[in-house]
Amino acid sequence: AQKITQTQPGMFVQEKEAVTLDCTYDTSDQSYGLFWYKQPSSGEMIFLIYQGSYDEQNATEGRYSLNFQKARKSANLVISASQLGDSAMYFCAMRENTGFQKLVFGTGTRLLVSP
């Protein structure tokens, strides 16, 4: 069975600094996708970045990058130049590319950016 582990319940970072949010996963499938979502206090799920298991390069989207280490089964999110608006809950999720592709989520990390 798929499993996502986020070991950091909360993280603090100062504005303009970089921060890494950890995510490890467990799957027996060779083909899968990894997602990061941001959930602000308003509750919606905002897609940030995606990494496919066969992608050779780490995904990047603006200030977000995904440090994908396949052998270690980790997919850490790096946010560069943190902004106050980055304060939110962050969820790592995995989708196996078989079946009907439900997402399995981690427990989330609450990020607080201070001035």
Added chain:
Amino acid sequence: EPEVTQTPSHQVTQMGQEVILRCVPISNHLYFYWYRQILGQKVEFLVSFYNNEISEKSEIFDDQFSVERPDGSNFTLKIRSTKLEDSAMYFCASSLSQGAFGYTFGSGTRLTVV
């Protein structure tokens, strides 16, 4: 940019009442999902729907739950007799096809059972 629309954004209902949560997925998407997030907890898969039938469901999705796509655009989640523990945020999501990474969530319906 296309989006998944959920209504209502917040619903309060009495225990034992039936509720219907509504979603309009992105028009050319083929796979539809409902997820649940109890306050402060992680997001959990409830059910997936493809080709007008349930393709997969979790243990949470018991006989009290049902889904429908009645008219080719709406996708609904019905809870037949709500319990206090059904209080949660319910997210609808849709995706275009297997293998595509596009997976779009709606903004959620916050259900409060009193």
